[in-house]
Amino acid sequence: xxxxxxxxxxxxxxxxxxxxxxxxxxxxxxxxxxxxxxxxxxxxxxxxxxxxxxxxxxxxxxxxxxxxxxxxxxxxxxxxxxxxxxxxxxxxxxxxxxxxxxxxxxxxxxxxxxxxxxxxxxxxxxxxxxxxxxxxxxxxxxxxxxxxxxxxxxxxxxxxxxxxxxxxxxxxxxxxxxxxxxxxxxxxxxxxxxxxxxxxxxxxxxxxx
Numbered sequence: 001x002x003x004x005x006x007x008x009x010x011x012x013x014x015x016x017x018x019x020x021x022x023x024x025x026x027x028x029x030x031x032x033x034x035x036x037x038x039x040x041x042x043x044x045x046x047x048x049x050x051x052x053x054x055x056x057x058x059x060x061x062x063x064x065x066x067x068x069x070x071x072x073x074x075x076x077x078x079x080x081x082x083x084x085x086x087x088x089x090x091x092x093x094x095x096x097x098x099x100x101x102x103x104x105x106x107x108x109x110x111x112x113x114x115x116x117x118x119x120x121x122x123x124x125x126x127x128x129x130x131x132x133x134x135x136x137x138x139x140x141x142x143x144x145x146x147x148x149x150x151x152x153x154x155x156x157x158x159x160x161x162x163x164x165x166x167x168x169x170x171x172x173x174x175x176x177x178x179x180x181x182x183x184x185x186x187x188x189x190x191x192x193x194x195x196x197x198x199x200x201x202x203x204x205x206x207x208x209x
Contacts, residue, residue, distance in 0.1 A: 002186040003138035004145040004193075006049065009152050010063040011036035012177040012206050019093045023086030023120060026058040036178035036201060037063040041070035043180075043200040049073075050141050054149035055081040063178070064149040073147075080133035083151035087120025113167040123167060127157040131190075138185040152207075155181060162190045174207040 011033030015022050029037060044067055052073035054064035064075045089097045089108065097105045107115050113124040130150070137146055152175040160167055162183065173195070180197035183190045 001142040002184050003141055003143070005134060005137075005183045005185060006044075006047075006145065006147045007155060007158070007181045007183060008040060008063070008147065008149045009155055009175060009177055009179050009181075010055075010059040010149055011040075013059045015091075016177060016206055021086050021089050021092055021094070021097060022059075023083055023090040024057065025090045029059060029062050032206075033059075033063075033177065034066070037066040039200045039202075040178055040180070041067040044147060045070040048145065049147050050144040051076065051137075052147045052149075053078055053081065053137060055079070055083070055151060057082055057151070060149045060151065067147070067149070078133050080129040081148060081150045081154065082126070082129075084123055084126040084153045084157075085117070085120040087117035089117055089120070111168045123153070123157050126154060127161060130154050130158065131161075134183075134185065134190075135188070152177075155179075158183065158190070159192060159195065162192045177206045 011029045013022065013027040013033055014030050015027035017030050040063065052064060052068055052071065053076045054060040056077040056079045061075065061077060068075045088101060089105065092100065104117060108117055114122050116122040116125065156171065156175050159173065176196055176198055178198065178201060180194065180200070182194040183192055
């Protein structure tokens, strides 16, 4: 049995536009982010799918709620779909993080999967939770299409894991706001089908990951 997951990154937030690391902190969708969410909603209104899930962080809930307004689905939240917790780096721009916590930021940028930011978590911890959640959703919705609104870091981790790209390899792909990414779950394994589709957007979508 195969579950088709349409994994969406949330719309642009005020902090995305300012280049601030969000992690588990909340920042509302910007005007552009609201437009992006509505564009996703319009596209999904023409596609049959069984269920709509999202991270419990405000930016994902806002995006999913605007989709639900068009499609009529209930929005089901799950904290396992959150962005990686950035701990003491949350709320800082990259320049501020590099200046205030140079050693910690350097280890964060190096991409070691098991490095947990102080008061935060590692990419491996977050990916484990996300995969666990998606596998449960696959079992709950076999042979179905499921839409999930989540975050850039989680999507990046899933893509690397799926394609066998080492976490420490410099990123050579974009993770755009309001992007459409399809992963099929078949016999316990994920297969990437579509990545970074933003055909529903008229303007540029921000990659701040």
